[in-house]
Amino acid sequence: MGDREADRALVERVQQGDKEAFGLLVAKYQRKLARLLSRLIRDPAEVEDVTQEAFIKAYRALPSFRGDSAFYTWLYRIGVNTAKNYLVSQGRRAPTATEFDSEEAEGFDEGEQLRDINTPEHVMMSKQIGDTVNEAMEALPDELRTAIMLREIEGLSYDEIAKVMDCPIGTVRSRIFRAREAVAEKLRPLLDTGPDRRW
Amino acid sequence: MKSDVSALLDDALDESAAAQTLAALSRDPELRRSWEMYCLVGDILRSNCSVRDGFCSRVMRELAAEPTVIAPAALRKRKPMRLALPLAASVAGAAVVTWLTLSVYRTQDEIKPVAVAPVPVVTAVSLKPEPLAAQPELPPTQIAQTETLSQGGRTTYLFMHQAQSPSRAMQGVAQYVRVVSEQGAGR
Numbered sequence: 001m002g003d004r005e006a007d008r009a010l011v012e013r014v015q016q017g018d019k020e021a022f023g024l025l026v027a028k029y030q031r032k033l034a035r036l037l038s039r040l041i042r043d044p045a046e047v048e049d050v051t052q053e054a055f056i057k058a059y060r061a062l063p064s065f066r067g068d069s070a071f072y073t074w075l076y077r078i079g080v081n082t083a084k085n086y087l088v089s090q091g092r093r094a095p096t097a098t099e100f101d102s103e104e105a106e107g108f109d110e111g112e113q114l115r116d117i118n119t120p121e122h123v124m125m126s127k128q129i130g131d132t133v134n135e136a137m138e139a140l141p142d143e144l145r146t147a148i149m150l151r152e153i154e155g156l157s158y159d160e161i162a163k164v165m166d167c168p169i170g171t172v173r174s175r176i177f178r179a180r181e182a183v184a185e186k187l188r189p190l191l192d193t194g195p196d197r198r199w
Numbered sequence: 200m201k202s203d204v205s206a207l208l209d210d211a212l213d214e215s216a217a218a219q220t221l222a223a224l225s226r227d228p229e230l231r232r233s234w235e236m237y238c239l240v241g242d243i244l245r246s247n248c249s250v251r252d253g254f255c256s257r258v259m260r261e262l263a264a265e266p267t268v269i270a271p272a273a274l275r276k277r278k279p280m281r282l283a284l285p286l287a288a289s290v291a292g293a294a295v296v297t298w299l300t301l302s303v304y305r306t307q308d309e310i311k312p313v314a315v316a317p318v319p320v321v322t323a324v325s326l327k328p329e330p331l332a333a334q335p336e337l338p339p340t341q342i343a344q345t346e347t348l349s350q351g352g353r354t355t356y357l358f359m360h361q362a363q364s365p366s367r368a369m370q371g372v373a374q375y376v377r378v379v380s381e382q383g384a385g386r
Contacts, residue, residue: 006210009217013225015270019262020225026258027235028208031242034254048254055258056265063270133243151209152244158211169211177205184236191236 007071014062022062026055029072033079040083050086054079128190136186140179147175148183201233208237 007028013021034051041047058078065074137145143165150156150164161172203220206212212220224230235255 004210005214006207006212006217009214009221013221014268017267017269018225019259019267020231021221022262023255023259024224024231024234026255027231027238030254030258031239052254052258052261056261059262059265059268062268065270129243133240137244149244152241158206158209173206173211174202176209177202180205180237180240181201183240184233187236187239191239 004070008067011062011065011067011071014059015065022059025071025075029075030055032072033075036076037079037083040080040087046086050083051079053086054082057082129187132186132190133183136183140182144175144179144182147172148179151176200227200230204230204233205237208234208241 007025010021010025014025030051033054034047037050037054038044038047041050054075058075061078065071137148140148146165147161150161151158156164158169158172158176161176162169165172200220200223203212203216204224207217207220207224224234
């Protein structure tokens with residue numbers, strides 16, 4: 001399965017009536033989209049509302065999604081248009097196309113600080129989550145830490161990681177899974193992910 | 200199965216394994232939580248964490264009120280086959296016609312000497328009743344043989360070698376063509 005194929009498969013399931021598959025897409029892109037929209041809208045609470053609206057619009061528009069572009073490109077475009085419409089409805093100026101383009105937005109500066117939703121509770125929670133992940137990463141064996149960093153931060157494919165780490169692809173897959181599970185194990189008590197709680 | 204979820208997130212599963220994992224994700228809430236957790240871990244590592252706890256739940260609650268999306272994705276997938284099959288049938292038909300046509304031309308070229316040979320003398324004699332009536336004491340086959348043999352070495356040669364004619368290889372088609380040629384030449 002190549003790049004974007006998992007998204008396409010998920011979209012097809014949604015188009016066949018599987019709403020839960022759309023939930024998986026929301027889980028995958030919610031933070032990326034919110035981060036993108038936070039460049040257009042200052043207020044973090046508004047960012048969240050617009051992000052949510054963008055996902056709902058995307059769901060409604062999915063029957064017309066033909067798959068000519070990647071799902072995330074299409075979703076980002078909907079997100080940006082939703083944000084612009086929101087700003088116009090609020091009597092605020094929306095950025096022009098040259099100021100902001102959803103295609104470019106996919107690669108915007110990852111180092112930029114996030115504007116968190118700054119209630120004291122949320123700030124504390126975010127800090128706790130960050131610390132927990134950092135501690136869990138520190139506790140990982142070197143080969144697991146390297147594998148997940150190459151995947152999540154450098155964005156390398158399994159094949160490329162296998163070459164870098166000089167090991168079979170199956171080993172890469174296993175290392176990344178074990179690393180994720182180890183970090184997730186530390187996060188679960190913190191997030192209290194019961195059946196009705198979804199991140 | 201969780202390892203498959205992890206691999207699916209990285210687009211590292213083949214098509215059938217991905218389909219199985221997606222089906223399992225639809226059925227199993229525990230697997231969906233693993234998917235969400237792996238997404239969260241990746242986003243935290245990339246410093247993409249700006250949405251509050253429960254965002255996904257809120258979106259899904261909103262979606263519950265939405266009519267379920269049904270798009271003819273499955274039909275779209277079959278569309279190429281629906282176009283390809285008639286196209287393949289057309290191409291196959293055209294290929295058969297071309298092959299037959301080429302075979303006929305080739306056969307005609309190969310039997311040309313037979314067609315231009317003066318064989319019609321045999322046919323003409325056997326088909327026309329007047330000469331037979333003029334010589335009632337001899338049966339038509341004897342007349343034919345006599346007439347044929349009297350044509351000389353070339354006619355005899357062609358008559359004797361008709362069994363080896365390449366037109367025999369195309370039963371039904373080239374044979375018909377040869378007969379038509381003979382009749383045409385005989386007129």
